[in-house]
Amino acid sequence: MSRAVAIVGSGPSGCYLAQALLKAAPDLRVDLIDRLPVPYGLVRYGVAADHQGTKGVIRQFERVFERQGAGFVGNVTIGEDVSLDALREAYDAVVLAAGLSADRTLGIAGEDLQGVHRAGQLTRALYEHPDAAPLPELGSRVVIMGNGNVAIDILRLLAKTPEELAGSDLGAAPSDWLTRSGIEEIEIVGRSPASAAKFDPVMIKELVKLEGINIRVLGADRSDDPEAAKKLAALEAINGHGCGARRITFRFGLTPIELSGPDDHLKEARFLDGQGNTVILPCSAFITAIGFGAEVGLPRDLLIGEAVDREAGVLAPGLYATGWFRRGPQGTIPDNRADAQRLASHILADFEGAAALPEKPGRQAFPDWAGAVGYHGWKRIDVAEISNAPENRCRAKIASRDAMLALALQKEEVSQ
């Protein structure tokens, strides 16, 4: 018996799930459906352009398609091209692994001013996501609000010299944008004390390699907790580092209360410290990096709220969720691997328990998908991107959806 599984989202959670399912049950028919014409989601558009080692998991995911027989169905949006109900009708199991890509907002006055930007929007533009808005002018004084790894990624990329981006896959336009940025000062502000910051210590330590900056750390607290102590030690190690022109300042324990400026243009950010004092940081750009929520399209809140067993990832009979979509925006790629492996066992056990039910048709129920982008179509994009990489870059991403589709659908053969 060969059950059909549709995984919505081909990022790390979806790929790890397909890997685990097909390892245990090689006969399953597994399709990874993505709204983009290209796979790998966060690994392509969220992992920083200068963290190519982290992107090495793509080699595993390639095998999911090339050796384990999973299908890629790109450029198909659930809720637009196909309804979730239709998908559930056609597949024995549907798994939502769409991640969380919408930026959370602070909910304070002034967030709609010119000069206020959101981390997800900004990184999508930097990493040339086809739906990204153009890169904004940041001006000379940037404040980054947030202390997670995404905030540190943005800090590091804004702080790097052009030479320090060698070997990355940062595109020509974003690279040029960074070179011309004119940033003199970056302040990175955490609402929590330093001991409770969310970044990984290694992300902080990495900053000492940067040559164009000088770093100061203000107001770090103390803690005996071993995990907190590692973070504090990393901050202490970078405090005072460097004599480059760009000043980097870490600040902690500041609650943002208002963004303001004349004529709808940001001029300053106002915070309260732990003692109730107002702290004002003048800035030309304010970037919020405070976590992610669900995109419109899939009714995540409703589905998660009514889940049969949220912890196990069972939303309803035959409908599952994994990764950030299930848990919320916490945890790294390996956490999502573990999550996906647990869910794979659960799904296989459910199949076993329902062995009497007839098989469902899977992708054969969707003849329209002949026009979707398959894995071979993606490989044409991949090959073109790698062969067009300029010197000092490992890839030249194709940024427009039309250009991707033109290449991918050139001679697409429908693979079943």
Place this chain on the structure above:
Amino acid sequence: MNIMLLYGTETGNAEMLAEDIMSELEGDHEVECRNLSDFSPDEFDAGRLHMIICSSYGDGELPASAQPFAEALKTAAPDLKGIHFGIFGLGDREYEETFGFGSGTLAELLIAHGAVQVGERITHDASGSDMAEDVAFPWASQIVTLAEEKIGEVA
């Protein structure tokens, strides 16, 4: 030769490499491949070559699947005299300071309990241009040759 191929992994890259090495070796040798999380220190066998693939994670820490094994080794403190192992690391030179620490930690731990390391410990760089298997296959065949002399019996 009888080979126990063990991997310590966090993202699955070391697991994939171990599977590749197994395919490479199993035509000529008897190979069993296992996650370190499913291997107990009392399963070491003096008649076998233990080939270990281990990544580093975070700030040079052991990957998740190697941690219970390392803990068990520290707690049980077995005498590993006569046990032969070779070890290959996966690392990322973006994090130069702790490059290859995971495999290094594991090697030191095994040696401290009396095991003998065969050949050199090499660490593949995920930020480099070489594929892991292109570095690991020649390493593996060299380790096997060295171990055949040392273990002195070809299965």
